[in-house]
Amino acid sequence: MQQSIIPMRSQVTVTGGFWAQRQQLNRAVTIHSVYDRFVETGRFEAFNVNWQEGMPNRPHIFWDSDVAKWLESAAYIIEKTGDEDLTKIVDGVIDLIEAHQWDDGYFNICYTLFEPEDRFTARMNHELYCAGHLMEAAVAYHYATGKDKFLRLMCRYADLIEKAFVTEGWAEFKTPGHEEIELALVKLWKATGEERYLKLSKHFIDTRGTDDGELDLYTQSHKPVREQDEAVGHCVRALYLYCGMADVAAATNDDELLAAAERLFDSVTNQKMYITGGVGQTSTGEAFAPAYDLPDASSYCETCAAIALALFAWRLSAIRPDRKFADAAERTLYNGVLSGMSLDGKSFFYANANEVDLIGKNQPMESRNHPFYPDTRRVEVFGCSCCPPNATRIVELIGEMAYSYNDGAVWVHHFASSAADFGGKGLTVETDYPHDGRVRLTVKGDFTLALRLPGWCESYTLNKPAELKADGYLYLPVKDGDMIEYDMAMPVRFTQANPLVRQHAGRVAVERGPFVFCAEGLDNPLPLRGLILDLNGKAEITTDETLGVERLVLDGFVRPASDRLYAPLSKERLPQKITLIPYYAYANRAETDMLIWFNAE
């Protein structure tokens, strides 16, 4: 059933423009900043597995995975740059893993230190989650360098997991409390050709929701995954599971499993996703909430969850191209994912607000309108610091996410200046996307080119005849040397939410291209909810020089100040320019109010 495959990292290079800048920042600043914070907090030191009571920085159960995601990110960078300093660090960590791996293949810092006799007994303790991230890192490093030590170590670990959970069955739970290993095992299978790893992944997926002792919504274990049709529980867990489901469905031609994954994708993106592509409507449980319930000021929208949604949509795009997948990936990449990283590349949001209301947030905890408000100042490292190294890896993956291909065709899912070479066929792409909708593609080889027409794009030009298929892609035959000129009109758009979203009834969001825009209190009069967009007004597209991002200045109104709390409805309005910046750039100056959904007339 798989229509196309995802490129290898070696096949695509981002060459310029928006994402090249983000990758430069990632390589020059973020990867080092996250490393420094992880060194300071003892996360790297922990791999010496010699922590003792009285020493600082007691290792935490998540730490293996924090460093693993950093290692994976470093591998991606090393593959592109050959960075020797990063290589030295990674090799050092691999040596420590080798040194402290058990004879039977087990590796986990906390269990080894604190309760070696208890391994594989506590479902909620993130053991297999950490294992999965280490496997992902090992596969990435193998592809990046050709070295295979890390990969072999992780194969030994996977072999042990197979024994503990399947062939010998002595593990005391059936499925991991935090999914991740499912998708990692598929990567391990692809990197090694060892079918047992794919089977083990499928085992974890098919076992989930079938054991009486492990039934809960929080971990998507309330029923067998093939029967699930609503996204529930912890968002990152859910979306990592769905990635694994898509991977196994594609690898095993399992239509039923793919259908379940697609149903869950629709549940997320048609009912539970913020306009930013953020997911996680409630802080408690970091979880999905009921359909169409999208409170803004108390949104959770963990950066990792947005990343996980992009990873899930990416997989589906390749299996069965439909623009709804890449549309969702684009929405979350340019908004809910990037919002998690500061513009200087050094600090992060764990939870991402969809509205900042400082009057409400700055109340004492006991008199807040909401039990939870996301941070309004970015920070460099969190106690639970899963998001920063997840951010460093997603930024590196944009090239691979942009394309998929098969024997006869290349799909362009995302638009970035880049060079792609899939053997006999390839593309060189030049564009100022997402600031401009013009994309020039130079063709190498003869094949069918499939260009995504984004769901938001209402008008485009293309210099060759093409067929717009029901999947939302423009299909055209191309020949070696062809120059394709594709221009997606990118006006400022007003967007409404589904009428069932109570929180956004009567309100309007502003988008341009893939960007969702927001107003910050620094640029506009308070309260921001008092701003009224003029639906018939002009929109000026400029640049915010301080932030170095797009800025929109829209016509609008405010109501005149009043000394009455309640008064007869008045149509009196004062003109008010409304200044917007891309959502992802919010909270990069001072702490201030922020709004996405506006009143409009």
Added chain:
Amino acid sequence: MQQSIIPMRSQVTVTGGFWAQRQQLNRAVTIHSVYDRFVETGRFEAFNVNWQEGMPNRPHIFWDSDVAKWLESAAYIIEKTGDEDLTKIVDGVIDLIEAHQWDDGYFNICYTLFEPEDRFTARMNHELYCAGHLMEAAVAYHYATGKDKFLRLMCRYADLIEKAFVTEGWAEFKTPGHEEIELALVKLWKATGEERYLKLSKHFIDTRGTDDGELDLYTQSHKPVREQDEAVGHCVRALYLYCGMADVAAATNDDELLAAAERLFDSVTNQKMYITGGVGQTSTGEAFAPAYDLPDASSYCETCAAIALALFAWRLSAIRPDRKFADAAERTLYNGVLSGMSLDGKSFFYANANEVDLIGKNQPMESRNHPFYPDTRRVEVFGCSCCPPNATRIVELIGEMAYSYNDGAVWVHHFASSAADFGGKGLTVETDYPHDGRVRLTVKGDFTLALRLPGWCESYTLNKPAELKADGYLYLPVKDGDMIEYDMAMPVRFTQANPLVRQHAGRVAVERGPFVFCAEGLDNPLPLRGLILDLNGKAEITTDETLGVERLVLDGFVRPASDRLYAPLSKERLPQKITLIPYYAYANRAETDMLIWFNAE
């Protein structure tokens, strides 16, 4: 400075119409229902002061006041009806109070039972609050029956309090943690002529906020009351304090104190009051929150707080007539007070919602958008059941609230069919208010009649020349036998909130006369926030036969259903009649959504 005085209960009788029906219901059903619930829960039995470990219904520190407010309500009814059953009950309780009052005048059930040595040591234990309510009841019963036993008992208690807190000074705190005794002592002074009680009230008021050990916002003790200009802390405490401040200011010609009371009135009604007249923006602390912060679904709006606001505004109306006082009293009486009582007179709300969102409310506690949602089903008795007997007494006071008078004038603050006789001058009023704005007043004697022109009324007719003064009253000289025809136009009105109220930006409320209207889910499609009022549409005024209340059917729209979560802004609308009932009648059928603030076009 006092321009007019409040009538005695004997001087005004409600003779028909809206409030006569409410009083009939109160006398036929509510007073007995509350009594039955208080008997069942041991509140009356507690006055035997013989509870022992192992017996059911352990007395609670608030119970003296629960029964006291019931006694006060019963006294008001007895004064009008001579009800012998009620009289017997009241006399029985008075006998028990006499039997268990200490030799030195002290009376408190819990302290007598559980820790007699600790009396007057714990500021937050409601001793003086209970004492105040007993004093109010004693005064009411004295006026109602001419009997003076209860009054004498309470004077003895007041004498002890004077000793403990002033002349001997052995009480271990300075001011009560829950205000109430301040206004009660003024009543006791008026009923007995004993100046010491007025002085004691003034002592408590002037001492508040001056003792280092007792400074807190919750009890309005953060600074001296004369310096306060923002309503803060527990709403009922605050508003009972403000009542006492107004009473003492009037009794002692204290302009500074009156100015403080008026500033606090403005703080409440210009910045912190829901359109229903409800107050209490946050459940924690049952408290005022920042200005203009008026969350609807999580509003607290305790029924007692709305009643307290009406009592406070009532006092100010008489001291210095300004329609803003009676406007606020009217707003809260017809909306936030009445909403606390079911239409069948048997059940109550303690907290009153300003929006019901069952999707949000019915989430497990840990994934709610708000930490608190008010009840959506009325109940007959609460653990802390202050509101029901407060409701029974406020309904009895409408006649006295409707008027004030002095030597030369009568002010009409509220409109109800009634007969008022202030010695040489009086009025007979016939009206269908609040359903109709026509009021016919027949004059007895020669005086200046001052008719309130409600702030909401934009057009009226009056069959005699009158001067509309800056205070918002129409002043006209009247003579014995005059028939005054006053007709306030009462169209359906659209109302907006101050632009600083973030929650209501871009939204519109519907009012008619003194009523605020709401939509219930039983009558309208969900989500209610998806309803769009047609600002140019028609309004049909009918009757809801099931509820026996006014019903409005307004033209409006809904947006068509969509399978897209985000879509280009569309002006497509479907016609949708919007059915509204008065807010006070909400939650009298099944549990259902409710909305006051609508989108509109």
